Amino acid sequence: MTGKVTIKDVAKAAGVSEATVSRALSHNPRVKRDTRQKVQNIASNLGYHPNGLARSIRVQQTHTLGVIIPDILNAFFTHLSRAIEDAASRSGYDVVLVNTDESLAKEASALNLLLEKQVDGIIITSAGGPTDYAAILGSTPAVFVDRMPPNVQDTPYDRVLVDNVQGTQAIVTRLIQQGAQRVGIINSAVSFTASERLTGYQKALTAAGQEPDAAIEATAREDNSNVQQMTRQLLINQKCDGLFVGDNTIMEEVLRKLPDLNLPHLQLGGFDDQDWFDFLPQPIVTAKQPIAELGQTAIDRLLAKIADPDLLPKEIRLSATTISR
Amino acid sequence: MTGKVTIKDVAKAAGVSEATVSRALSHNPRVKRDTRQKVQNIASNLGYHPNGLARSIRVQQTHTLGVIIPDILNAFFTHLSRAIEDAASRSGYDVVLVNTDESLAKEASALNLLLEKQVDGIIITSAGGPTDYAAILGSTPAVFVDRMPPNVQDTPYDRVLVDNVQGTQAIVTRLIQQGAQRVGIINSAVSFTASERLTGYQKALTAAGQEPDAAIEATAREDNSNVQQMTRQLLINQKCDGLFVGDNTIMEEVLRKLPDLNLPHLQLGGFDDQDWFDFLPQPIVTAKQPIAELGQTAIDRLLAKIADPDLLPKEIRLSATTISR
DNA sequence: CTGAAAGCGCTAACAG
DNA sequence: CTGTTAGCGCTTTCAG
Numbered sequence: 014m015t016g017k018v019t020i021k022d023v024a025k026a027a028g029v030s031e032a033t034v035s036r037a038l039s040h041n042p043r044v045k046r047d048t049r050q051k052v053q054n055i056a057s058n059l060g061y062h063p064n065g066l067a068r069s070i071r072v073q074q075t076h077t078l079g080v081i082i083p084d085i086l087n088a089f090f091t092h093l094s095r096a097i098e099d100a101a102s103r104s105g106y107d108v109v110l111v112n113t114d115e116s117l118a119k120e121a122s123a124l125n126l127l128l129e130k131q132v133d134g135i136i137i138t139s140a141g142g143p144t145d146y147a148a149i150l151g152s153t154p155a156v157f158v159d160r161m162p163p164n165v166q167d168t169p170y171d172r173v174l175v176d177n178v179q180g181t182q183a184i185v186t187r188l189i190q191q192g193a194q195r196v197g198i199i200n201s202a203v204s205f206t207a208s209e210r211l212t213g214y215q216k217a218l219t220a221a222g223q224e225p226d227a228a229i230e231a232t233a234r235e236d237n238s239n240v241q242q243m244t245r246q247l248l249i250n251q252k253c254d255g256l257f258v259g260d261n262t263i264m265e266e267v268l269r270k271l272p273d274l275n276l277p278h279l280q281l282g283g284f285d286d287q288d289w290f291d292f293l294p295q296p297i298v299t300a301k302q303p304i305a306e307l308g309q310t311a312i313d314r315l316l317a318k319i320a321d322p323d324l325l326p327k328e329i330r331l332s333a334t335t336i337s338r
Numbered sequence: 339m340t341g342k343v344t345i346k347d348v349a350k351a352a353g354v355s356e357a358t359v360s361r362a363l364s365h366n367p368r369v370k371r372d373t374r375q376k377v378q379n380i381a382s383n384l385g386y387h388p389n390g391l392a393r394s395i396r397v398q399q400t401h402t403l404g405v406i407i408p409d410i411l412n413a414f415f416t417h418l419s420r421a422i423e424d425a426a427s428r429s430g431y432d433v434v435l436v437n438t439d440e441s442l443a444k445e446a447s448a449l450n451l452l453l454e455k456q457v458d459g460i461i462i463t464s465a466g467g468p469t470d471y472a473a474i475l476g477s478t479p480a481v482f483v484d485r486m487p488p489n490v491q492d493t494p495y496d497r498v499l500v501d502n503v504q505g506t507q508a509i510v511t512r513l514i515q516q517g518a519q520r521v522g523i524i525n526s527a528v529s530f531t532a533s534e535r536l537t538g539y540q541k542a543l544t545a546a547g548q549e550p551d552a553a554i555e556a557t558a559r560e561d562n563s564n565v566q567q568m569t570r571q572l573l574i575n576q577k578c579d580g581l582f583v584g585d586n587t588i589m590e591e592v593l594r595k596l597p598d599l600n601l602p603h604l605q606l607g608g609f610d611d612q613d614w615f616d617f618l619p620q621p622i623v624t625a626k627q628p629i630a631e632l633g634q635t636a637i638d639r640l641l642a643k644i645a646d647p648d649l650l651p652k653e654i655r656l657s658a659t660t661i662s663r
Numbered sequence: 664c665t666g667a668a669a670g671c672g673c674t675a676a677c678a679g
Numbered sequence: 680c681t682g683t684t685a686g687c688g689c690t691t692t693c694a695g
Contacts, residue, residue, distance in 0.1 A: 664695105668692090668693090671690095674686095676683105677682105678684100
């Protein structure tokens, strides 16, 4: 904890009461110009930094928001947390970010940590468990972003989500239009987004008069250790000439395998866009998520809920954009 | 702020004193098994979460460390902050991370924020200004990582740095060994690392019997907006057949320009490694920084300093690894 | 315009 | 083994 210069020291040095120091430093108008000046000078000379904990405990709010993210190394979440921070900062809120590594246990302790830090609200990208959020959160406002846990339908929380069905359908449809006859899928292990993306994939096939085929619907392990082998399975054994990839981490593994397979006419598509896809040798079509809007909307809803706890929960869907390279 | 169930509520419901609740919940041995059980049950039934602010203010430490990072979207810093978090978490510390966007003003408010949050210590990747850290930090321990501000030499802070000179020299030497006759440099705008990397570059040239030439030493703008043009300048106008690039963000712009220039025999090298360099069509040699060690070492030093404020400051240099693709 | 005093929620003596 | 009390640093009535 920092050096011990407190409001009391400043008060003593300035020859005024603690109350006056407090007022002077918080730009309270009911204090003489001179007094304010003197107090401010002395405070900065002494290197006084108000103790935010003491303040928060007194005013019963921290002006801090908690953010729970499953994997900060995943570029999508890096950008999402940045978007959330920017949006929060625009509204004058600080942010404490916690990683869960997709682990329910870590998510639970993250939640506890944030609650103990008395954050004014929490933004959660859920690790997907059947956690009883309402029981843990109590009266702390929260909004779910990107992923919705299974039982959250009837809970009092907002959800800010991407339209995974539409986004996936658009991409798979594009692959088919570009000539793919048989499009496989390597989906992610994350239940919420994966099931929506699978639906989008199947709708695209059906709309094109094709029959979904379980033999070319694969699911990656959480650590993606089986992706390269699945890529071969779908593209060689199953003779797919199109492939939809469930997220950017899986895509990286697929790209790692492709050169071995030498398939110049493969139609490749996937969720999540990355700048460096510009440098890839093969064409690729991606669903770029509206990350900035996701962050801003989540913050807007959370702050609204903090301001008015009776606000009714909403589910908001934002659309992904299809990008062809 | 969270629902208002406090230690007092638990005490009342359990028919004991607040002190006993506190003891029971903090596994203090001096409390009867039965009482502890009862208290724990009641606490969890009530959905009690201890108020960490109140606790911290009382015990005069937060068990939280602050981390100041210039750009969380830069992959190097994403990984560095993750490494720091992991190391901190291993020692039971929480982390609050703040972005500065390389702005001195934002760095100043980040520092203030962390100080007001009463963090036990701070890890700083400096935006590079002449900030008087000692004046701001007071007695809060801090360590500098990756970059050292100009005036920190004689201040009481540890520095954990990469050996930029050696790392750069190794790469440029490699480029020359591979046949480059004239190696240019596009350096970053960050003064600390840039000047060290320039030194390494020049040492490599000199060691190879070449004369450094200011005409092929370029510096990128902070937003890299002039990098593509510089790439052309060095590779076409100045006829460089080798190029050293100061960091990964600049490298991305260089890579964006290269296809236009059609230089199949270019010897390309740069600081910072990225996984996706695997997918590049041309060869590239990079300096991979020891990020995990950087984070762990910084945390080790910081915790040591927290434990013993009289610890003498040290400067630690870690080596980068040369990777050829 | 300023001061005195109370109290936010918690833990650490000190008693018992 | 448990209760009483004081106090961490701050803001906010309530008086003046």
